[in-house]
Amino acid sequence: MNEEGAEETVAVGGPESAETLFSTTFGCTNCHSLTESDTASFGPNLAHLASREWFAGATYELTRDNLMNWVMNAPGMKPMESQSGCPDPEKKCVGMPSFTEDLQPGQPTMTEEQAATIADFLLEKTQ
Numbered sequence: 234m235n236e237e238g239a240e241e242t243v244a245v246g247g248p249e250s251a252e253t254l255f256s257t258t259f260g261c262t263n264c265h266s267l268t269e270s271d272t273a274s275f276g277p278n279l280a281h282l283a284s285r286e287w288f289a290g291a292t293y294e295l296t297r298d299n300l301m302n303w304v305m306n307a308p309g310m311k312p313m314e315s316q317s318g319c320p321d322p323e324k325k326c327v328g329m330p331s332f333t334e335d336l337q338p339g340q341p342t343m344t345e346e347q348a349a350t351i352a353d354f355l356l357e358k359t360q
Contacts, residue, residue: 251354254347259332261351267358276329282359300352305343306331 249258256262264276282288285295289311293299303310313328332343 249347249350251350254351255354258341258347259343259351264329279355279359283356284360297349297352297356300355301345301348303329304332304351304355305345305348306333309334 264274266272266274266278267280269280270278282295287293288295288300289303289307292311293303307313307329308331313330330337330340332340332348336342
């Protein structure tokens, strides 16, 4: 209780918003766009993802579970390293990173709850 005898409420931080997870926490917008654009990006444009039946080069049926697994660990589902189209022949071009395995220094580990939030966001936002 405070000095006036009223109960105090404490704001408890809830889970991060889907937009924050997508754009800031995991940096998905560094490679992906959610709007139609003529501007090239490193990763596929996701503007109409939810209208598709398949994703990942028509490798996986677009279901919430498949998308959650992909968001968490895409390389675990489909190898990402390639020399095809890589501008620097001395390096391997790597696609979408894993957010659960072989993390880069400072990269956050993604939880299933966060992956579900991002998957739901993508399925709703990209219809």
